[in-house]
Structures are given as C-alpha cells and as structure tokens.
Amino acid sequence: MRVLVLGGTKFLSKAVATELVRRGHDVLCAARGASGDVPAGARLIRVDRNDPEGFAPLAGERFDSVIDVATMSLTWVNEALQALAANAGHWTFVSSISVYADHGPVGQDTSSPTVEPLVEATEARTPADDPAAYGRIKVASENRVREELGDRAFIPRPGLITGHEDWSDRFGYWPARFYQGGRAVVPDVPDQPAQYVDVLDLATWLVDAAEQRLGGTFDAIGPITPFPELIAEVAQVAGQDIELVGVAEDKLLAAEVKPWAGPRSLPMWVPGFHGMLSHDPKPAADAGLRHRSLGDATRAALENELRLGLERERRAGLTHEEEADLLRLT
Ligand SMILES: NC(=O)c1ccc[n+]([C@@H]2O[C@H](COP(=O)([O-])OP(=O)(O)OC[C@H]3O[C@@H](n4cnc5c(N)ncnc54)[C@H](OP(=O)(O)O)[C@@H]3O)[C@@H](O)[C@H]2O)c1
Structure with a gap:
C-alpha cells in the first residue's frame, strides 16, 4: 500500500509508521519534523498544518490509506480532507474516549452519548490547549471524516495510551x-x-485496519x-x-x-x-485489536x-x- 501518515515523528503516529514500514508498505509522513525523526524506511514530507497552504506539496497525490492523528483542530482535519480525501482509499482518524458526554457510568460503548461538537473551532487553527474543548473538537472532527469518507472512515477512540x-x-x-x-x-x-492500551498494540491494529479497509467507530482500549x-x-x-x-x-x-x-x-x-x-473493549477485540x-x-x-x-x-x-x-x- 501507499500510505500517508499525518504525523509520524512522535509516539502513536511514529509507531504506526514504523509498523507500516516493517510490513513493507510505501510510507510517507507529513509533519514539520519538530517532534523528532520519522522511522527509518519512511519518507518525511515537511508540512506545517498551521500554514493554510501546508498541504500544497501533496496536491493531487493518491494514497491507499491516510492516517490522521490531528489532536485538537477541526481546521487541520477539514484541510486534510479537502486536500486528500477524494484520492484516498481508506481514512483513519484517531479520536479519543474523551468524546463521551458522561464519564460517570461504567461499561459505556460507542452507542453512549457524546459531547456537542465544537464547530466554531474552524475559526481557530489550533485552539489553546483546553481540556473542555478537546472532546468537542474530536466529535466535530469525527463527523467531518464520516461525512467525507462514509464507510471508508475508520475512527478508533483510544483511552489511555x-x-x-x-x-x-x-x-x-x-x-x-x-x-x-x-x-x-x-x-x-x-x-x-x-x-x-499499549501503543504498539494500538499501532498494529491501526495498520491491520488500513490493510483490511476496516470502517466504523470503535473504543480502542484493553480489558x-x-x-x-x-x-x-x-x-x-x-x-x-x-x-x-x-x-x-x-x-x-x-x-x-x-x-x-x-x-x-x-x-x-x-x-x-x-x-x-471502563469502556467496553469487546467490539474492538472482535474487530482484531489484540493486547x-x-x-x-x-x-x-x-x-x-x-x-x-x-x-x-x-x-x-x-x-x-x-x-x-x-x-x-x-
Ligand atoms: N496519549 C494518549 O493517551 C491519547 C489518548 C487518546 C487519544 N489520543 C490521540 O492520539 C493521537 C496521537 O497522539 P500522540 O501523543 O501520539 O501525538 P501528538 O502529540 O498528537 O502529535 C502527533 C503528530 O502531530 C504532528 N504535528 C504537530 N504539530 C504539527 C503541525 N503544525 N503541522 C504538522 N504536523 C504537526 C507532530 O509532528 P511534528 O511536531 O514533527 O510536526 C506529530 O508527529 C492524538 O490524536 C491524540 O488526541 C491520545
């Protein structure tokens, strides 16, 4: 596969890029390179998502799979979709368990209510690090990815990695x-x-999902x-x-x-x-996440x-x- 990782220089996205390379895929990582290096065997394309023209070096490129870890910016997500979704076979957006509205009840799953999406965040390219906005921006981002990609969208919601x-x-x-x-x-x-969830177990599953073109939304978490x-x-x-x-x-x-x-x-x-x-780990396990x-x-x-x-x-x-x-x- 030809895969684009939006990130690839740090923690989860670097682990994903490493696993993709290990399996012999052609891996491009789009990042600034400020957080570190991409893994050996992957190529870094310098992209600054705070620059409105940031995705210009990738214009017209086709990818079998795109994996986005945009933490907290609907603008970043929208611009990535605009630049790349039409030519992408499969799209992973890494969300978070922080999307849920009530962190009291145990045993919740993806049918549990989520917080209201924060769409006004389109005005701010990278909003201040605000824990209250984090889940709401993730919900807005998830919605845009689903609208654009339909059943080609894979949305894991990790808990603590x-x-x-x-x-x-x-x-x-x-x-x-x-x-x-x-x-x-x-x-x-x-x-x-x-x-x-261990980062390497999660990365392995994200790569499996890209290879298998798995769609859907999952709480990505262990027992x-x-x-x-x-x-x-x-x-x-x-x-x-x-x-x-x-x-x-x-x-x-x-x-x-x-x-x-x-x-x-x-x-x-x-x-x-x-x-x-205490989210239900079974749907992700049934879809292949191993711990x-x-x-x-x-x-x-x-x-x-x-x-x-x-x-x-x-x-x-x-x-x-x-x-x-x-x-x-x-
Ligand atoms: N950690 C957890 O326990 C946890 C739990 C649930 C969900 N998550 C989600 O997991 C995902 C990954 O988190 P993470 O901690 O591995 O990494 P992260 O801090 O979200 O960073 C990921 C990548 O973003 C790139 N990046 C940052 N600013 C950029 C910019 N202006 N332009 C282009 N690229 C930029 C970084 O590369 P450069 O700096 O080199 O540009 C890096 O490779 C996130 O979506 C997070 O919300 C994490």
Missing part, C-alpha cells in the same frame, strides 16, 4: 515509582476500574481490570522492595492531590469518573521511563517530597 515513547507520564508513573522501592502512596479505591489488581501486578513486575500504602480518597483530596494527571497527581485515579477507564499482557505492558512502560530518566520533572505524578509529606499524614 501507554508504552514505547509515551510522553504523557501517566501510566508510566506507576512502574517508575515502584521500581524505585520504598513506601509508595496508592489511592485506596477498591471499586475503581482501570483500563489502558477492564480492577485498579487494585492492576496496581498490585505493576508493583510485582516493576517493583523492588516496595510497600504499597493505600490512602483514602477523601484524604488525597484534602491534601490537594489531583486525580488522573498533571503535577501533584496520582495518575489513573479517577474519583467520580470511573466511566473513563499484550499487563506484565509486558508494564515492562514496556518501565523501559520508556528508564530511557526518559526517573528523576526528570514529570508531567504527572507526585514528587518524592510530595509523597513523603503524604506518608507523614497517614
């Missing part, structure tokens, strides 16, 4: 923390579910595991002389520990939002953490000092 070259510091916080040993604060949440079970296994695989110290949610909230992500947070802790980490074991996903995340450096300033998690303060309170 982890593993090789993950830059978000979320899942990786846990193996990194446990690897460092000692007494580790974990949220005491016996009823919370947990769910993630649901109780959070305490997930944490125990990650600790067992990555930990060294580790003691898990469960801290009640009310104590964490009183101490201004943030859920989910960001500074002073406990990643993947989602009080009141259990639906975020490595939690042990292997943990080892991949730990390897990435060690490569990035455990003492770096993190985007998510507690610092040693913040954790020590919390332990003194318990």
